[in-house]
Each structure stands twice: as C-alpha cells, then as structure tokens.
Amino acid sequence: MGGVVSLSNTRKTAGTTSGVEEENTSCCKKMSCNASVIRVHVPPEGQLQRAPVHLLPCEIEHSGSAQVSQYFTATTKDRKCEKTVSFRGRELKGQEISCPQGYTGLVLKETNKPGSDQEDRTVKVSSVFDKLTYWNLETPPNSDDMIVMAMDWPELADAIHGPVQD
Amino acid sequence: MDLSPFEKDNSVSCRLASQIPDVCKMEDCCLGIDEAGRGPVLGPMVYGICFCPVSKKEELKSSKVADSKTLTEAERENLFQKLDEANSYVGWALQILSPNTISTSMLQRTKYNLNALSHDTAIGLVQYALDSGVQLKEVYVDTVGPAEKYEQKLSHIFPGINVTVRPKADSLFPIVSAASICAKVARDRVVKGWNFAEELGDVETDYGSGYPNDPKTKAWLLKYLDPVFGYPQFVRFSWSTAQTLMDSKAVAVHWDDDEEDGEKTAQRQGNKSMLSYFGASAGGNEQNHQTHRFFTERRLKSLSTL
Numbered sequence: 170m171g172g173v174v175s176l177s178n179t180r181k182t183a184g185t186t187s188g189v190e191e192e193n194t195s196c197c198k199k200m201s202c203n204a205s206v207i208r209v210h211v212p213p214e215g216q217l218q219r220a221p222v223h224l225l226p227c228e229i230e231h232s233g234s235a236q237v238s239q240y241f242t243a244t245t246k247d248r249k250c251e252k253t254v255s256f257r258g259r260e261l262k263g264q265e266i267s268c269p270q271g272y273t274g275l276v277l278k279e280t281n282k283p284g285s286d287q288e289d290r291t292v293k294v295s296s297v298f299d300k301l302t303y304w305n306l307e308t309p310p311n312s313d314d315m316i317v318m319a320m321d322w323p324e325l326a327d328a329i330h331g332p333v334q335d
Numbered sequence: 336m337d338l339s340p341f342e343k344d345n346s347v348s349c350r351l352a353s354q355i356p357d358v359c360k361m362e363d364c365c366l367g368i369d370e371a372g373r374g375p376v377l378g379p380m381v382y383g384i385c386f387c388p389v390s391k392k393e394e395l396k397s398s399k400v401a402d403s404k405t406l407t408e409a410e411r412e413n414l415f416q417k418l419d420e421a422n423s424y425v426g427w428a429l430q431i432l433s434p435n436t437i438s439t440s441m442l443q444r445t446k447y448n449l450n451a452l453s454h455d456t457a458i459g460l461v462q463y464a465l466d467s468g469v470q471l472k473e474v475y476v477d478t479v480g481p482a483e484k485y486e487q488k489l490s491h492i493f494p495g496i497n498v499t500v501r502p503k504a505d506s507l508f509p510i511v512s513a514a515s516i517c518a519k520v521a522r523d524r525v526v527k528g529w530n531f532a533e534e535l536g537d538v539e540t541d542y543g544s545g546y547p548n549d550p551k552t553k554a555w556l557l558k559y560l561d562p563v564f565g566y567p568q569f570v571r572f573s574w575s576t577a578q579t580l581m582d583s584k585a586v587a588v589h590w591d592d593d594e595e596d597g598e599k600t601a602q603r604q605g606n607k608s609m610l611s612y613f614g615a616s617a618g619g620n621e622q623n624h625q626t627h628r629f630f631t632e633r634r635l636k637s638l639s640t641l
Binding site (some may be wrong): 207214226227228229230231235236238239240241243246255256257259260265277279288292306307315318319321322 | 345346358435437438441442443444481511533534535547561563564565567568571572577581586587588589590592593632633635640641
C-alpha cells in the first residue's frame with residue numbers, strides 16, 4: 170500500500186487530491202515513495218481549522234492566498250436547485266457535497282519545499298473540511314458529475330476490502 | 336423610474352416598465368427601440384422601448400425629445416421627467432442587461448455574441464408590449480449592424496407590424512429618441528449607484544465614461560484588478576480591454592474549452608501530447624496494467640506521492 174495518512178484510528182481521511190486510507194494513530198504520519206519520506210504533520214484536534222473549499226472547473230496558475238470571500242462567496246447566489254456564481258466572466262453552477270461518511274478532507278501545505286526528490290518532505294495539515302462546493306462550467310450539478318461519483322469509492326472499497334462479517 | 340428590482344440583484348438581466356396607458360390598448364401605436372451603453376467596458380447595457388398612439392406623434396415631437404447622445408445628462412433627466420408626465424399616452428419598458436450577463440453570454444461555451452443578444456433583447460421587449468395589449472402598428476429601430484437584414488428578421492417575427500430599421504434612428508424618429516432617453520437615463524443611474532456585490536470596501540466611483548479609451552476608465556481598471564479574480568462583476572470580462580489587462584497583470588486561468596494549442600495544453604498538464612509518441616523512445620515505458628473504467632471515469636488514481 171502506497172500512501173498512508175490519517176487523523177485518528179476512528180476517522181478515515183480523504184485527501185484533497187485523492188483518497189488515502191487509515192493506518193496508525195501517531196501524530197506524524199509517513200508516506201514513502203522511492204527513497205524519500207513524506208511526513209504529514211497533524212496539529213492537535215482543537216487547533217484544526219475548518220475551511221470552506223471550492224473545486225473549480227479550471228486551472229488557475231496560482232498557488233497562494235486569494236480573496237475568496239470578498240469576490241467569490243460574496244457574489245454566490247443560492248438558486249432553486251443549485252448555486253451560481255461567475256469566475257473571470259464565466260458562469261459556474263455548483264453544489265455542496267459532503268465527504269464520504271467517516272472521512273475528513275485535509276488541506277495540506279508544504280512549507281519547505283525540498284531541493285531534490287531524494288530529500289524527505291514535510292507537509293502540514295492547514296485546515297480540514299467535511300464538505301466542499303464543486304462547480305461546473307455552465308452545466309447544472311447532477312449525480313453524474315465526476316466528483317459525486319468519486320465519492321462512491323470508499324463505500325465500494327469497504328465492501329471489497331473490508332473485513333468479512335458472518 | 337424605480338431601479339430597485341435590478342439593484343436587488345445586479346448580476347442578472349432585469350425588466351422595468353411603466354404602466355401601460357389605456358389609450359395604447361385601444362389605438363394604433365408606434366414604438367421605438369434603442370440601446371444605451373453598448374460600447375463601455377463597465378456597467379450594464381440597457382435596451383429601451385417607448386410607445387404611444389400614432390395620433391400623438393406630433394405631440395411627442397413638440398416635447399423636443401432628441402437623440403440622447405446630443406443631450407447633457409441633466410437635459411436627459413429633464414426629458415425623461417416630461418415623458419413620465421405624459422404617462423397618459425406614453426409608455427416605456429427597459430431591459431437591463433447586467434455586465435455579468437454580457438460577460439457570461441459572450442464567453443459561453445457556445446458563444447452568444449452581442450448582436451444576437453441585442454436582437455433577442457429587442458424582440459423580447461416588442462413581444463412584451465404586444466403581450467401587454469399595446470396595439471402595435473409601427474416599430475422603429477436604431478441599429479448598428481446591417482439594417483436591411485435586421486428589418487427583415489423583425490418583420491418576419493412580427494407580421495402585420497410595419498418595421499423600420501435605420502442607423503441613427505434616434506435622430507430621425509422622436510419615438511426612438513424617447514426610447515433612447517429612457518435607456519440612457521437608466522444606464523446612467525445604474526452606473527452612478529452601482530452596488531458592488533463584492534466586499535471591496537469603498538470603491539472609487541470616478542470611472543470616467545466607461546469607454547475603454549477614456550484615461551479615467553483605464554486607470555480605474557488598473558486599480559481594481561485582482562490577480563486571481565480579475566474584476567468585480569461591474570466589468571465586462573468579454574471586452575478585449577479587460578482581457579488584455581488580465582492577460583498581462585493577472586494570473587493565467589485555463590478552461591477545458593480554451594482554444595489553445597494541444598501541445599501547449601499537454602505540456603502544462605504534464606501529459607504527453609500525441610506527437611511525443613512518434614519520438615525515439617516511443618513504446619519504451621508501457622503501462623503494465625490498465626486502470627479500470629470505474630476509476631478513470633471518476634478521475635481516481637492510486638496515490639504514491641503528493
């Protein structure tokens with residue numbers, strides 16, 4: 170098994186980019202890849218901040234802070250069956266979805282990027298989320314959307330790989 | 336003119352209208368159509384119709400309505416006041432196309448250009464007058480595009496109505512001037528009192544004319560450019576002025592329907608382009624197993640590193 174990240178042994182986690190499974194309970198988790206090691210630093214439960222998360226249907230060539238609440242949240246409209254907003258003059262339609270049951274979303278931040286891929290890396294959990302808003306370009310949100318379908322995996326994985334009960 | 340229905344949500348298109356004078360439901364009427372704020376990079380575009388009985392044309396003429404562009408703002412407000420006082424026989428309706436509507440329409444996946452948007456808006460307003468019971472016999476339209484084709488289109492949609500489409504119709508027909516005044520007054524008021532939905536604190540309102548070549552407008556666009564979001568919804572993102580500024584001063588944003596070189600896209604996404612398969616090392620690193628459709632359809636990948 171490749172990646173291993175978790176908050177505690179009772180709660181599973183879904184990473185921000187893909188799902189990862191639970192294993193141990195210590196405060197620093199390791200993920201090994203080739204020779205280097207990735208450490209995930211998890212602050213104590215009480216210090217974890219919840220953050221609103223948006224998944225946009227475009228690639229923004231920017232890593233860093235943005236005035237999300239001033240520009241984006243402030244102009245988001247709650248319509249009948251969907252949320253609407255526009256970004257860079259393009260219409261987005263979206264909805265809020267929850268993380269699969271028992272999972273928590275993590276926003277990971279790497280403060281010191283290593284110079285080479287041989288070095289160990291440390292990433293920190295900067296905030297957590299149990300729901301997120303995903304946005305489609307012009308298309309109303311529906312159950313066929315990729316992210317909605319992706320959330321099926323944990324349950325299916327459990328059915329396939331989970332312990333067999335008599 | 337009560338703008339509050341638009342001000343409640345200035346991100347969408349909104350129709351405002353006067354009462355329909357009873358006489359307009361009984362007598363044959365003429366109707367004029369004009370627009371205000373087509374060119375500016377800031378604020379809404381407003382379409383206006385104005386109508387009155389054909390028998391009252393002369394009366395309208397004597398009120399000296401003229402092309403709104405040749406009037407000062409105060410003169411326009413004054414004339415609008417006069418039109419409002421003539422509400423026993425003059426009616427009007429406006430369609431305010433918010434800058435956000437303009438941006439999202441023009442930048443839509445299946446592009447909806449400004450001409451088509453304009454035509455549809457004008458048609459919608461004429462239909463509104465008909466649906467309200469106005470006895471339309473003559474329609475006069477100001478146009479920027481080819482007049483003849485537009486005239487044919489409108490005549491076809493509204494059989495039995497005599498449609499006249501002319502460039503500069505606002506200086507030829509008083510009823511078009513009246514429509515032009517209504518539209519321009521609404522546009523000016525909306526721009527002046529623009530309520531920014533974004534939380535930007537006190538926004539400087541010295542926008543200038545809103546036309547791209549106005550130095551004040553340019554300065555404002557430079558000042559209120561956000562590297563990630565670009566602009567507040569007050570700005571028409573589909574205008575090349577806004578696009579050019581964002582291209583040079585904001586971060587790049589890529590959409591899946593961008594018309595971009597495939598090779599470039601592939602490079603950016605760290606994918607291999609088609610061409611790379613013709614290179615020397617082709618076939619050297621085959622994948623040893625194929626991922627099941629269940630995962631590719633959900634863009635799920637097993638994670639071995641971050």
